[in-house]
Amino acid sequence: MRYIEPHGHMVSRTTDDYIDMVTAGCEAVCEPAFWAGFDRSSSDGFRDYYRQLTEYEPARAARYGLPHFCWLCINPKESEDVGLASEVLALIPEFLDRPNVLGIGEIGLNKNSRNELKVLEMHVDLAARTGQMILVHTPHLEDKLKGTRLILDLLAADSRIRPERVLIDHVEEHTVRVVLDRGHWAGMTLYPISKCTPARAVDILDMHGTERLWMNSACDWGESVPLAIPKTALEMRRRGWSAEAIDRVIYQNPLRFLSQNPRFRLPTVA
Numbered sequence: 001m002r003y004i005e006p007h008g009h010m011v012s013r014t015t016d017d018y019i020d021m022v023t024a025g026c027e028a029v030c031e032p033a034f035w036a037g038f039d040r041s042s043s044d045g046f047r048d049y050y051r052q053l054t055e056y057e058p059a060r061a062a063r064y065g066l067p068h069f070c071w072l073c074i075n076p077k078e079s080e081d082v083g084l085a086s087e088v089l090a091l092i093p094e095f096l097d098r099p100n101v102l103g104i105g106e107i108g109l110n111k112n113s114r115n116e117l118k119v120l121e122m123h124v125d126l127a128a129r130t131g132q133m134i135l136v137h138t139p140h141l142e143d144k145l146k147g148t149r150l151i152l153d154l155l156a157a158d159s160r161i162r163p164e165r166v167l168i169d170h171v172e173e174h175t176v177r178v179v180l181d182r183g184h185w186a187g188m189t190l191y192p193i194s195k196c197t198p199a200r201a202v203d204i205l206d207m208h209g210t211e212r213l214w215m216n217s218a219c220d221w222g223e224s225v226p227l228a229i230p231k232t233a234l235e236m237r238r239r240g241w242s243a244e245a246i247d248r249v250i251y252q253n254p255l256r257f258l259s260q261n262p263r264f265r266l267p268t269v270a
């Protein structure tokens, strides 16, 4: 089995997790910028975090032959303070040329608040001005469908944004169709206690097909499973999916979306 982990918060995981992932067939990991489990007190904390994502973490993964990529932003959970968010956004361009940076993410909404929307708009503008791809987080705490619609409308209102270069993550049964119908890619997050279980994710694939869909573990500092993708592949096999169809979802689909950025190069792909 081979797979790509397109959304894993590796700074919160141990080195043993890297070894387990590579052993299970992981060929690349991508790490969106995220909340640290606590609110950072100044933009300096974000500068250090971006250095961790672009210097330290790729080096840690490289020890096991695993290519590591990342996305940069201030996440929605820390977007209430628009002043701090503005300072952090001003830092991001100096990191965008680093070799493992794929784009702006994971941006989006957490509580669907006015300030979160403002900061989301600032991120979308930054991505448009700098030609970056976008990775979007959709809310779990408040109304996911409402938040997803707000995000989709904001993206559609900006004619500089190409829908196929945007992935909307954490989709569920009630949001997957509206995302795909707008021409975006959709991500399903496999979590043991919230979001999507492996069984629900395979149900969604059975209902909506495999076009422009990927799965991720989003493994972070909370209860999460770094091997959620290979474990879901076992569920697919149990339900009679062919090896080729499983490979399409867990390897070829993320490869297709991410390869829109020429920086996403894998040593295993000619």
Ligand SMILES: [Zn+2]
Pocket: 007, 009, 032, 034, 106, 218
């Ligand atoms: Zn995440």
